[in-house]
Amino acid sequence: MDDLREHWNYLYKVHLPSLAKARDLVQKQWPVHLDHCFARIVLDNAVGVDRPWTEIVKAPAVKHMSDAQLRAAIQLAEELATGQADLASLNERSLSLRGKNKRKAANTAELPATSNKKQQTTSSISAYFMPSPSSPRDDKGKEAIPLVQETDTEHEEKMAVELERIARSDLTTFRKQTLTLLCQIPPGRYSTYQAMSDHITKTSHKTCARAVGNAMRNNPFAPEVPCHRILAADGSLGGFGGSWGEEGKFANKKHELLHAEGVRFDSNSRVKGPPFREFT
Structure with a gap:
């Protein structure tokens, strides 16, 4: 077996x-x-x-x-x-x-990992892959092009499956809440323990960044449920796989996942761009 x-x-x-x-x-x-x-x-x-x-x-x-x-x-x-x-x-x-409408052939064509052609804005491509003032940039000031690209439909399908997995798990209510919020952070973006705790405190009950971090330790659904997209409030790497910071056992893996999605760090190991705070 x-x-x-x-x-x-x-x-x-x-x-x-x-x-x-x-x-x-x-x-x-x-x-x-x-x-x-x-x-x-x-x-x-x-x-x-x-x-x-x-x-x-x-x-x-x-x-x-x-x-x-x-x-x-x-x-x-x-x-x-x-x-x-x-x-x-x-x-x-x-x-x-799954009750999805058949997509047109033009929208089902897969995007290449990298492309020298200018991307066209269509309804099938998530907005976070479009150039914007808040998009992460590389060291030369150019837009950081994510290696992992998903259409809106693919991302929605993926998160729907993960949300169901979380809901059907035997985790505590608070752990389910934090993992569910993770599913709102799109590829190419990051958030922080503090940003997540601020949202929970405002909309549900009082909590703190440490409690959020503890709830996400040993995430049983990683990396599909993207705890790697949560960083420390100061922009440093934060925790992953039960260890902390740049010296952590799985620090390289977290960097790889973020880099593939388009998130960039500066020479001081601090993330570029603002954190995602649009939790609902």
């Missing part, structure tokens, strides 16, 4: 995203490129069959799927990787199961 889980994790987290990034010819088109999107497509079609997989198996799926379900997911993932199954049609079927 452990071997099956390891193989499943490899297929949807590493193998399929790498093929998508390379635009491998095994698929005529790659409408998605993020690991959670591949998991959604495969699990909806192989496990959910006629409904979203979250109605069949408790999240996280890798821990709760039966042997037969794991094998079915692995088989379909391998068929996608070899071109025996069509990714685009399975994606549309998955979206249909």
